[in-house]
Amino acid sequence: MGHREDLLEGAKRCLLQKGFARTTARDIVKESGTNLASIGYHYGSKDALLAQAYVALVEGMGDAFAGGGGAGPAGEPGSPERFRSVWANIIDTMREPGSLWRLSMEILVMGDQLPEVRDHLARAQREAGRGLVPLLMGGREEDVSDETADTVGLFYVTLMTGLIAQWTFDPKSAPEADQLTDGLRRIIAAAVKG
Numbered sequence: 001m002g003h004r005e006d007l008l009e010g011a012k013r014c015l016l017q018k019g020f021a022r023t024t025a026r027d028i029v030k031e032s033g034t035n036l037a038s039i040g041y042h043y044g045s046k047d048a049l050l051a052q053a054y055v056a057l058v059e060g061m062g063d064a065f066a067g068g069g070g071a072g073p074a075g076e077p078g079s080p081e082r083f084r085s086v087w088a089n090i091i092d093t094m095r096e097p098g099s100l101w102r103l104s105m106e107i108l109v110m111g112d113q114l115p116e117v118r119d120h121l122a123r124a125q126r127e128a129g130r131g132l133v134p135l136l137m138g139g140r141e142e143d144v145s146d147e148t149a150d151t152v153g154l155f156y157v158t159l160m161t162g163l164i165a166q167w168t169f170d171p172k173s174a175p176e177a178d179q180l181t182d183g184l185r186r187i188i189a190a191a192v193k194g
């Protein structure tokens with residue numbers, strides 16, 4: 001691995017250990033075995049590096065969302081069963097000690113203080129939605145249109161953000177996949193009636 005990759009891996013470890021606000025450039029250098037100048041050269045700033053490390057951590061969760069093991073989520077694409085299966089897998093990642101999602105809440109709250117990070121992550125949201133669409137609806141990520149990413153994809157990202165907030169704030173009262181699926185069924189029934 002080169003310095004760029006070493007920095008990214010070191011930044012990921014620092015984020016998971018210390019969070020965003022408490023991670024210093026020196027922490028990253030120590031964890032990655034590189035030097036301070038490498039951060040500016042490869043990423044422009046410590047915050048830009050941490051933003052990219054966060055996005056890489058989230059992207060690494062894709063297998064867990066699909067259910068790991070390679071079998072993929074249960075149910076036909078677009079079905080309530082698939083919806084339940086995927087959200088159950090996502091919620092399982094929120095139960096884990098040291099969950100990445102607690103870090104997500106820290107970053108959301110700090111957004112105004114870190115405009116460079118906020119802008120980078122705002123752009124990443126569209127791509128997160130683009131990744132969720134095929135997982136829930138079928139198809140391939142590269143075939144998801146911008147319009148679908150900006151509607152269906154952002155709907156899923158918004159649901160995810162709400163779940164992260166609820167699971168971080170009070171895991172005991174946070175919704176389970178069955179509750180979300182029942183809510184979806186009720187919304188669909190009301191929309192069909194109307």
